[in-house]
Amino acid sequence: DLVGNIILGRNAFDAVDATFNCEKREGEVCERRVTLVQTPGWLRGYQLCDTAGLLKTETILSVTLCPPGLHGFLLAINAELPFKDVNKKVTKEHLEYCFGEKVWDHTAVVFSHRGHIHHETIEDYISKEGAPLQSLLEACGNRYHVLCDDGTDNSTNVRQLFEKIDTMVAENSCYEIESRLIQTVEERTKEVDKKAEELRLQTQQQ
Numbered sequence: 001d002l003v004g005n006i007i008l009g010r011n012a013f014d015a016v017d018a019t020f021n022c023e024k025r026e027g028e029v030c031e032r033r034v035t036l037v038q039t040p041g042w043l044r045g046y047q048l049c050d051t052a053g054l055l056k057t058e059t060i061l062s063v064t065l066c067p068p069g070l071h072g073f074l075l076a077i078n079a080e081l082p083f084k085d086v087n088k089k090v091t092k093e094h095l096e097y098c099f100g101e102k103v104w105d106h107t108a109v110v111f112s113h114r115g116h117i118h119h120e121t122i123e124d125y126i127s128k129e130g131a132p133l134q135s136l137l138e139a140c141g142n143r144y145h146v147l148c149d150d151g152t153d154n155s156t157n158v159r160q161l162f163e164k165i166d167t168m169v170a171e172n173s174c175y176e177i178e179s180r181l182i183q184t185v186e187e188r189t190k191e192v193d194k195k196a197e198e199l200r201l202q203t204q205q206q
Helices: 002-010 051-064 085-099 100-105 121-128 130-139 156-174 179-204
Strands: 023-029 032-038 075-080 105-113 142-149
Touching: 002 023, 002 032, 002 100, 002 130, 002 142, 002 156, 023 105, 032 051, 051 085, 075 142, 085 130, 085 142, 085 156, 100 105, 105 121, 105 156, 121 142, 142 156
Parallel strands: 075 105, 105 142
Antiparallel strands: 023 032
């Protein structure tokens, strides 16, 4: 929500309520029409098996909200919190489950903070967190950017972010969802519809 709001330059996403569904917002940014989709995500430190199936399905479906195609993923990381082995593990699990192993070719990390990291640079933070964060950055080609919600103008910073995204797309093209992921969503949707129908019939019989 913080990253999306900074990019769009307004409070487009709710910064308080948890997101259980994909939320799509659009706007004119840096002389271009931009579509951002916020996914439900996952609870910090929770493994893939602990994340509800419906949230996984909703996350996979997020790519369908960006026709004709998705330019890339922005992986938001709070630079005010530690990033340990467990954080790397669950991030890798969720991203590859929802978007396939090629997701890293289309991902840029966006470090966010609210101006509370004192005089520490993002390079200091990356160095301090060590191997877990450094290996994650290496997986996505060391593409990262910093957005700060400290009341200052972010227009130049946002423009630089889009330049990095443009470079990523030029090098790796746009993201294309794997057929197995679509199949996973279709199977999950049928399962949910079946359970809903069974519940409806049970209710009618009572």
